[in-house]
Amino acid sequence: xxxxxxxxxxxxxxxxxxxxxxxxxxxxxxxxxxxxxxxxxxxxxxxxxxxxxxxxxxxxxxxxxxxxxxxxxxxxxxxxxxxxxxxxxxxxxxxxxxxxxxxxxxxxxxxxxxxx
Amino acid sequence: xxxxxxxxxxxxxxxxxxxxxxxxxxxxxxxxxxxxxxxxxxxxxxxxxxxxxxxxxxxxxxxxxxxxxxxxxxxxxxxxxxxxxxxxxxxxxxxxxxxxxxxxxxxxxxx
Numbered sequence: 001x002x003x004x005x006x007x008x009x010x011x012x013x014x015x016x017x018x019x020x021x022x023x024x025x026x027x028x029x030x031x032x033x034x035x036x037x038x039x040x041x042x043x044x045x046x047x048x049x050x051x052x053x054x055x056x057x058x059x060x061x062x063x064x065x066x067x068x069x070x071x072x073x074x075x076x077x078x079x080x081x082x083x084x085x086x087x088x089x090x091x092x093x094x095x096x097x098x099x100x101x102x103x104x105x106x107x108x109x110x111x112x113x114x115x116x
Numbered sequence: 117x118x119x120x121x122x123x124x125x126x127x128x129x130x131x132x133x134x135x136x137x138x139x140x141x142x143x144x145x146x147x148x149x150x151x152x153x154x155x156x157x158x159x160x161x162x163x164x165x166x167x168x169x170x171x172x173x174x175x176x177x178x179x180x181x182x183x184x185x186x187x188x189x190x191x192x193x194x195x196x197x198x199x200x201x202x203x204x205x206x207x208x209x210x211x212x213x214x215x216x217x218x219x220x221x222x223x224x225x226x227x
Binding site (some may be wrong): 030031033035041042043044045048050054055060083088094095099102103104105107108109110112 | 217
């Protein structure tokens with residue numbers, strides 16, 4: 001079965017550079033979530049989109065922005081990168097109808113960002 | 117105070133042991149509860165949902181105590197392959213709102 005696809009899997013950037021992460025949700029999933037997981041930390045919710053509109057906002061820095069496109073893929077744009085942005089960035093997707101029954105989010109394998 | 121709290125461990129147990137993890141959550145209006153498993157450098161994956169009546173899936177048993185805002189996971193007959201981090205996860209609202217994760221409890225099952 002198709003899963004959540006994230007790219008790139010690994011990314012190395014310098015401080016103050018920009019980075020873009022992409023997420024392709026499971027087909028027919030209408031909601032995308034972005035999470036950031038630092039070393040030894042729990043996944044922290046950044047932002048989510050439902051039907052291409054922002055639905056919830058978490059601890060996303062102002063330097064970051066995200067959007068969901070007409071084909072439901074989502075991109076997380078990060079600017080003025082700082083050392084502390086080094087983390088694993090997960091995208092997850094779900095279908096609102098399925099979540100009423102299972103509540104499950106399906107995670108991609110993550111994009112590992114290293115800022116030097 | 118963190119919204120979802122867990123003992124980070126690590127729990128080091130021999131194969132065949134029974135081990136229990138606990139979790140507390142702060143929002144009494146929380147709607148749904150889960151245990152996710154995360155292997156090192158991998159994505160979190162749903163292990164099981166947690167229901168008020170308690171539920172069992174093979175060697176795994178989950179319990180929810182709404183009055184105490186407490187969730188537990190019991191693993192019986194531990195296998196080496198159970199070594200992972202177990203994340204307690206709460207959905208504070210209904211619908212497609214984001215899940216809130218605990219820091220996770222690390223389990224190492226030793227031969």
